[in-house]
Amino acid sequence: MSHHTISVRGLGFVYPDGTRALEGVSFEVGHGEAIAVVGANGAGKSTLLLHLNGLLSPSEGSIDIGGVPVTKGTLPEIRRTVGMVFQDPDDQLFMPTVAEDVGFGPMNLGLPPEGVEARVAEALARVEAAHLRERPPYHLSGGEKRAVAIATVLAMEPNILVMDEPSSGLDPKARRRVIGLLASFAHTRILATHDLDLAAELCERTIVMSGGRVAADGPTAEIFADDVLLEAGGLERPLGMQGCPVCRTK
């Protein structure tokens, strides 16, 4: 059985204060697929992501990662398989230096020092941040922080990458670099984003969330061409699929 698949069945989640965030969410993700999860603010994207590596446990339904059900007992294995990159890199980079932060996960996996070092060097090289290794995270630019945050997850050698808003707060060049980086990965990828152009570029499949439910699930090109669906989900066509703002032609 491949470790790179996700199966979500009838997932529902109610926050302790009674707010229902997810209801009847079901989908399957195959090996190596890149999927965009889009939807308005409060549609349940982040809540869904937090379920994928067991940071939240479902109120209803179940999740399998690579055929292994997400339960308390399987959490260590699940978290090794699913790497999660958070929206704010400041939440993710908590160690004194970049190298120590990237090494945090491998250290916790119990690797010997040489093994940790190898993982750190490899992950930093992968995101082209090897020169930042001794820097403290608060001295990095937004783009550098994002790259290092991705490296901290790569160092765990996950099979599945889950990312919350990978392009938020980045300048165009840094955003372009992150897109290039994500395109180069062979992992199964799930990206929750408001950046529909990024979704159109990286993901062949898109899931539209609305009010905690799956409003649509299909090929990205078809979904982004369906104005009625986008409107209902609080979205609009990606800029790349809109007419030219200068000459008003499509």
Add this chain to the structure above:
Amino acid sequence: MSTVAAGLSTLDRLDRLARRDTVVHRVDPRAKVVTTFVFILCVVSFDRYEVLALLPFVLFPVVLASEGGIPFGFLGRILLVVSPFALLVGAFNPWFDREVVAQFGGLELSGGWVSYASIVLRFLLTTAAALVLTATTSFNGVCLALEKLRVPDVFVTQLLLLYRYIFVLGEETLRLSQARRLRSFGGRGMGLRVYTQMLGQLLLRTVARAQRIYLAMKCRGFDGQVRMAKRLHFGAADLVFVLGWSAAFALFRIVDVPQWLGRLVTGVAG
């Protein structure tokens, strides 16, 4: 709130100083932490009327700062900023303790003034030593040393995270206070009521962030212990550093060096 910005830039400067490479920087962090601890212990253990015998201790921060390339002006400015604390602590001593302990011509010196001077001097010495330690070791180096010296993980983790997020918190505070200033006109909206609400707001944001950080840590296998990969090497030179300085502190503590020097000079003169 420009004090927040000033504080952040001071921490930043300490951090950059700590990345230099000098003889003092190369001493094992554990050696510096232990030596500083012995120093502080000796300084605070003097009798409360002691002033002159404390003076030789100035040697430690001064030698370390000059060898470690830490500008005295920078240290002096920080000491000046934090000194009101010590000045206040002892401020009432001259009122309470009026017993005359010394006379210079017609001038009477009360015990209160002497103990006040002693408090301020001790404060300056210990703070200067701690500052020099941080500026030549880095805050994180100090944490690493504490961890290797088997200080409980909970404390070390607290310190590490405190230092990491003090910058984030500081910047958040700056943004919040900027937002208030921009919409306060003629002093309205700058009152205490808004201030307390801002503090509450900051606390809530901090709690939310702490939760997100904890989730991020759990994702990467955090089990309550932060493992630091860096290995330290405690060599013969480090041992000499600890023993040499500790012996000097012990000497300063037992023998009243200024008095002894004075006697030597007057003895020679006589």
